[in-house]
Amino acid sequence: MYELATRFLNNFSQWHEVTLTTIKAIIAIGIMCLVAYLLSIGYIPSEISFGDTLVFLLIFVACSIVYAGLSMVLFFFGISLTPLVYLTFSTVDKYLPPHIRIGKKLPFPKISILTLCASLFLLFTIRGLLLLHWKISLYVAVTSAFIALFYYPFYINRLKIKEFGNKFENLKDIIDDPDASDNLKKFAKTKLKRLETHIKDSIQITIFLILTPLVPMFFIGDIGKLFLGYTMQKTGVSIENTTLYIKVPYASLIDLPKTTTKEINKDKIFIFKDIKVLFQGIGKNTLISYKVKNIEKQIVIPNEYIIVERIKKVEE
Numbered sequence: 678m679y680e681l682a683t684r685f686l687n688n689f690s691q692w693h694e695v696t697l698t699t700i701k702a703i704i705a706i707g708i709m710c711l712v713a714y715l716l717s718i719g720y721i722p723s724e725i726s727f728g729d730t731l732v733f734l735l736i737f738v739a740c741s742i743v744y745a746g747l748s749m750v751l752f753f754f755g756i757s758l759t760p761l762v763y764l765t766f767s768t769v770d771k772y773l774p775p776h777i778r779i780g781k782k783l784p785f786p787k788i789s790i791l792t793l794c795a796s797l798f799l800l801f802t803i804r805g806l807l808l809l810h811w812k813i814s815l816y817v818a819v820t821s822a823f824i825a826l827f828y829y830p831f832y833i834n835r836l837k838i839k840e841f842g843n844k845f846e847n848l849k850d851i852i853d854d855p856d857a858s859d860n861l862k863k864f865a866k867t868k869l870k871r872l873e874t875h876i877k878d879s880i881q882i883t884i885f886l887i888l889t890p891l892v893p894m895f896f897i898g899d900i901g902k903l904f905l906g907y908t909m910q911k912t913g914v915s916i917e918n919t920t921l922y923i924k925v926p927y928a929s930l931i932d933l934p935k936t937t938t939k940e941i942n943k944d945k946i947f948i949f950k951d952i953k954v955l956f957q958g959i960g961k962n963t964l965i966s967y968k969v970k971n972i973e974k975q976i977v978i979p980n981e982y983i984i985v986e987r988i989k990k991v992e993e
Contacts, residue, residue: 707733710740714905714914715956720975722960732912732959739911743904748890750799754817755824755889757796759786762829786832816893816900823889831882834875841872909956913987916954921965922946922984930976932969946984954985 711733715721763786770783807814894901909915928935928947935947949967955975956964963983966975 703737704733707735707737707740710736710905710908711914711959713901714909717902717905718955718964720956720964720977722956722962722964732914735912736908736914739908743908743911744890747904748887750803751817751820751824751890752828752886753792753796753799754821756792756828757788758821758825759788759829759832762786762825766829784833784836786829810899812897812899816897819897820890820893823893824886827882827885827889831879831886834879834882837875838872838879841868841875914956914958916957916985916987918951919954920986920988921949921952921954922986923949923978924982927976927978927982931967932974933967957985 763783767783807817894904906915910917922941923931923946925945925947928945928949931949931952933949933952935949937947941948953966954963955966957980962977962979963985964975964977965983966973968974
C-alpha cells in the first residue's frame with residue numbers, strides 16, 4: 678500500500694510539473710503573439726500585469742485555432758501539388774551528374790480523391806480572397822509549394838517505415854533472443870537503427886511542415902499583420918468599426934463628427950461611430966484609430982474616459 682501511494686505521489690508530481698510547464702509555454706506563446714501584434718501597430722501599452730493571464734490564454738487559443746484552420750487549407754493545396762514535386766525530381770535526376778544522381782525510380786505519391794476534391798473545393802471557395810490582393814495569392818502559392826516539397830520526403834519516409842513494419846516485425850525479439858546468431862543480431866540491429874533514423878527524419882519533417890505556414894508571414898509582412906489582426910478581433914482585443922462613448926477632454930481631440938444625447942451630455946460624453954479599436958482590455962489605456970482624408974490618426978485614451986459599444990446579432 679505504501680509503495681502504491683509513493684508511486685502515485687511521484688507520478689502526480691511529474692504530471693503536475695508537466696502541466697505547469699505546458700501552461701507556462703502556452704502563456705509565453707500568447708504573450709509572443711500579443712507582442713508581435715503590438716509591434717505591427719507600433720504601440721507599447723503600460724501597466725500590463727499577471728492578472729491579464731486569461732487574456733494571454735485566449736490569445737493563444739485564438740491564434741492556435743486560426744493557424745490550424747489556415748494550415749489545414751494550405752496542407753490540402755500542398756499535398757495536391759506533391760505529384761508535381763515527383764515529376765520535377767524525376768526529371769532533374771536524369772540530367773544530374775552520375776556521382777550525385779539518385780539512380781533509382783522514386784515512388785509516385787498517391788493522393789486520395791477526397792484530398793484532391795477538398796483542394797478544388799477550397800480553391801473555389803477562396804477564389805475571391807486570392808484575387809483580393811496579389812500578396813495573398815503569393816503567400817498561398819509559396820506556402821503550398823514548400824509544403825509539397827517537404828511532404829514528398831515525408832511520404833517516402835512513411836513508405837519505408839511501413840515497409841520495415843511489414844518485412845521486419847520482430848527485430849527487437851531477435852536482438853533479445855539468446856539463441857539467435859551474432860550475424861542475425863547484427864542484421865537486426867542495423868535494420869532497427871535504420872528504422873529509427875526514418876522515424877526521426879519523419880518527426881523532423883513533421884515539425885518543418887507545421888512551421889511552414891508561419892515562415893512566409895515574416896517575408897510577406899502584410900500577411901502576418903492580417904493573421905494577427907484577425908486573431909485579435911476574435912479575442913476582442915481589437916474591434917473593427919465600432920461605436921465609442923468618449924468623455925472630454927479626449928472627445929475634443931478627435932476630428933470626426935460627434936453626437937450626444939440629453940442623458941449623457943450632462944457628463945460631457947460624446948458618441949463617435951465607425952472608429953477602429955486597435956487595442957483594449959489589457960493595461961489602463963485603449964488605443965483607437967480613425968482616418969481623416971488619407972491620414973490615419975491614433976489616440977491613446979485612459980479606460981475611465983472611454984466606453985466601447987459591442988453589438989451582437991441574436992438569432993431567434
